[in-house]
């Protein structure tokens with residue numbers, strides 16, 4: 351009989367980063383266990399937009415991982431029956447400087463497949479009267495994370511035989527051994543993906559890598575009566591997303607944003623709008639950095655997000671739900687490090703985990719010689 355405490359590979363954390371490692375390792379034929387302290391994933395992975403973004407991701411690693419991850423998501427959505435709610439990105443340019451940035455991006459290597467839309471080419475609800483042009487990127491996917499993540503976990507369990515050890519906290523990890531609140535577990539390979547817990551496992555690594563936490567405000571708005579064909583972003587997103595950093599017109603756009611939207615910049619506000627199957631909109635977000643983010647969601651910050659929504663899409667429908675999410679933040683978009691023989695610590699230290707986790711997991715598992 352098999353020893354129930356022994357696995358080929360143990361994953362700590364059942365967020366998207368942990369699940370991505372579990373998927374690829376199980377598909378490679380390994381006996382995989384996932385240890386999760388909560389009854390189900392409840393962190394960033396279910397609080398995000400479910401927006402799998404390619405265009406705008408930082409070059410080279412985040413963009414490369416996003417392209418790989420997008421391909422895995424596309425296949426997985428079919429196999430695990432996860433609905434894709436819309437495809438593509440419309441980066442709406444409100445200002446001449448933003449129009450110049452999207453044109454420069456579209457003309458560059460990362461603009462492959464992207465087009466600039468103007469006037470009558472702009473799909474509803476974007477209107478030429480409100481914006482100058484939009485970059486259309488065909489690469490993006492959108493899933494409903496609060497449903498997609500449990501469905502992915504169920505697929506791993508039922509179709510690939512992954513064992514989930516839930517409501518079990520990992521207290522320490524060392525070579526070959528994971529100490530948990532319900533006794534030890536064993537595996538030759540261990541991948542720790544603890545999300546926002548920067549203090550239980552390898553706190554010295556998070557400290558050395560200058561990792562902190564970032565709090566985001568999120569809103570759900572009532573069905574506006576129109577349908578989005580793709581996710582919508584705006585000028586503020588060109589400022590925040592690292593993939594536009596080399597566009598020659600970006601400094602001019604930044605100067606105008608600083609003069610005209612200082613309150614949005616001070617609160618890290620930019621606009622992402624995606625739509626759910628019932629027509630409601632998920633809208634965000636803001637960025638406030640603190641090692642212990644407070645749980646509060648001041649209306650003043652939500653108003654800054656809705657102000658940008660109105661400028662791009664017209665008067666916002668009523669807000670029907672609000673929540674905050676937290677992710678780790680550091681100088682790089684992500685890191686992975688061998689912290690003991692056969693043990694990796696993996697952390698997405700930016701708001702890109704839904705978009706990159708499968709690509710990052712490929713890099714990690716290739717180095718661990720789990721996949722070719």
Ligand SMILES: Cc1cc2nc3c(=O)[nH]c(=O)nc-3n(C[C@H](O)[C@H](O)[C@H](O)COP(=O)(O)OP(=O)(O)OC[C@H]3O[C@@H](n4cnc5c(N)ncnc54)[C@H](O)[C@@H]3O)c2cc1C
Pocket residue numbers: 362363364365366367368385386387388390391392393394395396397398399400401402403518519520521543544545546547550551566567568635674675676677697698700701702703704705706
């Ligand atoms: C509001 C918001 C919006 C975002 N939007 C997007 C987006 O549209 N697109 C995108 O690509 N990214 C987005 N992100 C970022 C993305 O959600 C994260 O990068 C990603 O979810 C991180 O996944 P994770 O598995 O590392 O973390 P988490 O989802 O936080 O999961 C970590 C898990 O590890 C468990 N855990 C931790 N320590 C232990 C322990 N010691 N023992 C047992 N279990 C443990 C936790 O309980 C948790 O379930 C967003 C994030 C937020 C907060």
